[in-house]
Amino acid sequence: MKLQTTKISAVLVALLMVTAGGIATVAASAQQEQAEPSVSIDDQNTNGEQVRVSSVTPPENGGFIALHEGSEEGPVIGTSEYIAEQDRNVRIQLERQISSDTTVVAVLHEDTDGNQELNASIDRRYQTEDGDIVSDEADLTVRGGAAEDDDATADNETEEVENETEEELEEVENETEEIENETEEEPEEVENETEEPEEVENETEEEGAEDEDEVEAEEGFDVSNLQAVDTAPVNDTVTVTADVEAPDDREAGAVELRVEGDVVERRHVSFEDDDERTVEFNVNTTGLAPGTYVHGVFTEDDGEVAQITLTEQNASFNVSNLSAPADAPVGENVTVNATITNDGEANDTQNVTARLNGSVAAQENVTLDAGEETTVSLNVSADEEGTYYLGVLTRDFGEVQQLNVSEDVEENVTDNETAAPTANVSFENQTSNGSTVVVDSVNSSNGTFVAIHDATLLEGNVIGSVIGVSEYLEQGEHENVSVELYNVSGANFTESELTENQTLIAMPHLDTNENGTYDFVASEGAEDGPYVNETGAPVVDDGFVTIEAAEENVTDNETAAPTANVSFENQTSNGSTVVVDSVNSSNGTFVAIHDATLLEGNVIGSVIGVSEYLEQGEHENVSVELFNVSGADFAESELTENQTLIAMPHLDTNENGTYDFVATEGAEDGPYVNETGAPVLDDGFVTIEAAEENVTNVTENETNVTDNETNVTDNETNVTDGVTDNETNVTDNETNVTDGVTDNETNVTDNETNVTDNETNVTDNETNVTDNETNVTDNETNVTDNETAVNATASVEFNDQTTSGEIVGVASANLSEGGFVVIHDATLLDGEVLGSVIGVSEYLEPGEHDSVSVPLYDVPGLEANQTSLEEDQTLVAMPHFDTNDNETYDFLTTDGEEDGAYVMNGTPVIDDASVTVQSFDANDTTETTDSNETNESDGTVLT
Known part of the structure; x- marks a missing residue:
């Protein structure tokens, strides 16, 4: 079988080469006439597989003939190969065999994109200056399986070719003069013979045995890497691609797209420049019902198939925010990003494509619920220099930009890397009148606007969050930049000033179109985008803005808002109680005592004590019993070691006079909070008395020095000097204590009393005086430390x-x-x-x-x-x-x-x-x- 097929294919190639030579000769002579583009087709008999167009004069850039059944708007049943110049008797192979008489209209198409391949969606019908489509109409009469009988000699010669041996085949190839005079029906008959496998098999069995070792089988066109979406809506255009590889001795061949076995499009593909090409078909599914279809790409030798499911069209995918480099190196991938939004009322899946000059370069299936959006990133590349139209398209919408591809782009990018725009900004907490805010400083490499965003920026509201923008600032450092709020080009506001305290965000923006006007909002983000840092994130700084009017309202309405403050100083405790120096509340309070586990997030379990209920107003020296809290279980009954405790005023939210915060796991009697929402609290270091007594006992047990009076007298002088000096220090510290630490002032006074008493007893117990002087110094140090903690910044x-x-x-x-x-x-x-x-x-x-x-x-x-x-x-x-x-x-x-x-x-x-x-x-x-x-x-x- 392979041997006979090879013979017939060889005859076909020989006939096509000779016939092509004859046509080229005729066309060359006819070209001199410079006739207007036209097409002529005569009524004729046909075997149902081929139609003959009498003559055609294509447009200047060449063209094609498309055969429509019934009328110019009827289905296409066949297309010609590329026609470069005037030609006669053009044979067109039908895409499907017709079995009954019919009318056809031959329509002339331009080669609009210049690729010598017919694409009905691009290569438009040729029209005269009056707008008339160039076409001609003819009636076809189908003769029951017989070939056209216009030239009986051709039929006879074809039959002779079938019976010739391989030696006779060589004679046929050499007799070019005879074949040139034959009609073009011979290739048709030869092709028909190749479609009769039973006869070929019989002839192979009879004639091929002797020649099997003398002739090698001819390679065919291979199809691989079929690419298409699995799902698409009806009335959509679906792109199908496949790689077709040609044998070394073949420069052209036909490639078909079939759906459910029917040929819906045929391409004549040239392989002169490369032995492998990617062939693309764009199929409109209009008229097809929802369902699953088998489709495939085929040559005369090979094919690949796949399935596609067509669904009801129920959504519209919009394309926005197209982003891609303006320049790219030849052969290198660049990434194009775009936002795809489902504007319909139901979920849907659509094919999103990135196209270069209309050809699909990358694609992705995207599924979105109604109202949902996503960002797609597709990689594209171009193998030749030039300017391309790069677009991202869905079924209904698309956005396009230019992409310049050249060999030296990569070098330019490298040279300009040092020129990447940079900026930084500082925006501190502040008080505002609601109409303006102040940016502390901004520094930019390329000039900037400082935009003020509200907190909806953090929810993804990139454009709508802009509520203010500065005037244009030249490159360099700027300080104390005043920004007017609610006056932004392109934005519509329902308010004219801030009315409540909130966090705002300052963001430096570029002037990308160099017009000195902030166009980010008006262009929906297409112009004047933000400066970004090395990670690609916008450069920002936030600050909390307090409104002056709001402050006044708080003052006026103090009686209506629950407020409190508390003072809890360092102290000595017996381990069972502590003392809160003062607390003032607007609505009455309990003062809860928390241990330091509060700082680790243990909000409820850290409560170790609570005061009785205190009516609204000021309360001083509030004693709080420890380890006796309603709802809490304790393993200890008193403090046993020195530690930091925290005093926190709590509300009586259920107004029952009982502290229920622990028992209700925080549902009732929560803490007072300040204007930032944080609990009101104060901490203090609590020293347990037992530890102090041990120190005192050590002091009391010191040995009295009585043996060396002379030395005692000498030391007495030193003691007196030391006491005087320390008293002076105490006096100095008293001034500071009066300024802020009232409670420690009492301790200082007590220590002074101890100093006076101990001075009286200097003669009796000089050693003890020395020790107590040390205690005075220590206490003075504590005073200093407390002052430091309060005043430190x-x-x-x-x-x-x-x-x-x-x-x-x-x-x-x-x-x-x-x-x-x-x-x-x-x-x-x-x-x-x-x-x-x-x-x-x-x-x-x-x-x-x-x-x-x-x-x-x-x-x-x-x-x-x-x-x-x-x-x-x-x-x-x-x-x-x-x-x-x-x-x-x-x-x-x-x-x-x-x-x-x-x-x-x-x-x-x-x-x-x-x-x-x-x-x-x-x-x-x-x-x-x-x-x-x-x-x-x-x-x-x-x-």
Whole structure:
């Protein structure tokens, strides 16, 4: 069978080559006539498989003939190959065999896109200057299976070809003059013979035995890599592609798309430049009912099939926010992004395509619920230089931009990398009149507008969140930039000013169209986008804005809003009670005493004591019994060790005069909160009396010195001097105590009394005087410490950065009493006060420090299973005291009793930053180390 097929194919190739030569000769002579484009077809007899067009004169750029059944709008039943010049007797193979007489209309098409392949959606019908379509009509008479009888000689010659041996085949190929005079029906008959496999098989059995070793079978066209969507709506256009590979001795061939076995489109594909091509069919499903269909791509030798399910059309996918580079290197992928939105009322799946000059370069099936949107990212590339139209399209909509492809784009990109636009902004908490806000500072490389967004930005409302924008600011540093609110080009507002306290966000924007006008809102984000950092995120800073009018309203309505304050000072306790120095509430209160587990998130279990109910107003020296709380179970009955406790005023929400916060697991009698929503509280360090008595007993048991009077007298002088000096210090501290620490003033007075009493007894017990003087000094120190805790201030600035993972940089820190800058990971926000510590600076003297380097995972008391950051994350910088003055960070080793955090307005001083971990090659170790050493001197981490 293979041998006979080879023979027939060889005859076919020979005949086609000769026939093509004849046609080219005729066309060359006819071209001189320069006739107007036309097509002519005569009434004729046909075997139902081929139709002959009498003559055709194509347009200047060449064209095709499409045969429509019945009328110009009837279905296409056959198309010609590309026709470059005037031609006669053009044979058109029908896509399906007709079995009854019919009328056909030959319509002339231009080769609009110049690719010499007919695509009905692109290659438009040729029209005259008057707008008439160039066409001609003819009646076809089908003769029952017989070929056209216009040339009986051709039939006879075809039959002779079938019976010729391989030696005779050589004669046929050489007799070109005879074949040139034959009609073009011979290739048709030869092709028909190839479709009669039973005869071929018989002839192979009879004639092929001898020649089997002499002739090798001819390779055919291979089809592979069929690509198409699995699902599409009816009335949609579906793209089907497949790779077709041609044998070495074939330069052209027909490729068909079939649906349910019917040929719906045929392409004549040239392989002159390459032996493999991707063939694309765009099929309109209009008229097909919903359901599953088998389709495939076929050549005369091979094919691949797939299934597609057509569904009801019930949604419309819109395309917006197309984003892609303007330039790309030849042959390199570029990514195109677009937002796809289902504007319909039902969920749907559509094929989203990225196209270059109309050809599908990438595609993706997208399923969306009604009203849902998503961003698609598709990679496309072009193999030749030029300007392309790059578009992203759904069934109904699309967006297009230009893409310039050239060999030197990559070099240009590299050269311009250093020119990437950069900016930073600082926007601090502030009070506003509601009409303007002030941006503390902004610095940009390319000039900027500073846009003010409200908090809906964090919910994804990128455009609608813009409520204010500055005037255009030239590149460089700008400070105290005033931004008018609710006056933004392109935005519509229902309000004219802020009316409530809220968080706002400052964001520097570029002037991408260089017109000096902020067009981000008016262009729906297409122009004047934000500056971004090295991670691709917008550059922002937020601040809490308090409205002046709101402050006045709070003052006026104080009686209507529950408010409270509390003072809880350091003290000595018997372990069973503590004393709250003062509490003032607007609606009455219980004062709850919490232990330090409150700071770890133990809100209910940390309650260890509560006062009786206190009517609204001021109350002083409120005694609170410990370990007797309704609803709580305790394993102990009193405090046994020194510790920090926290006093917190609570409301009586159910107005029953009983503290039910613990018993109801927080549902009733919650705490008073301040204007930021945080609980009102104060903390104090409580020292247990039992520990003090032990110290006193040691003092009382000291041996009296009586043996050496001379030495005693000498020491007495020193004692007197020391007492006088310390009394002076006490007096100095009294001034400060009066300013803010009333309770400690009493202790100072008591200590002065002790000093006076002990001075009287100097002669009797000089040793005790010395010891008590020491106690006076110690108490004075406590006074100083308490004043420090109340009056101490700190600030820290911790910016987003890239790091090797072993060190971070803190931009600045100001510690009024000195201390350390501690780095916590994000578990701090979950209540992990101790376990979140992953880094600490060296000891910092009081004052301002810039560019502070903080090594990570090298903290006294820290047990960690890693030595560096392993992933990008948010870290928190927090200034800490050096409470024991040893210049060593002891917060972890003392379980939080020493070196606690600076606190202002009742909350720790912190700043957070997004830290990106950058890995470095081993080959760069030396260079990296040098860079770190240089940067650590100014506190900057290598980026």
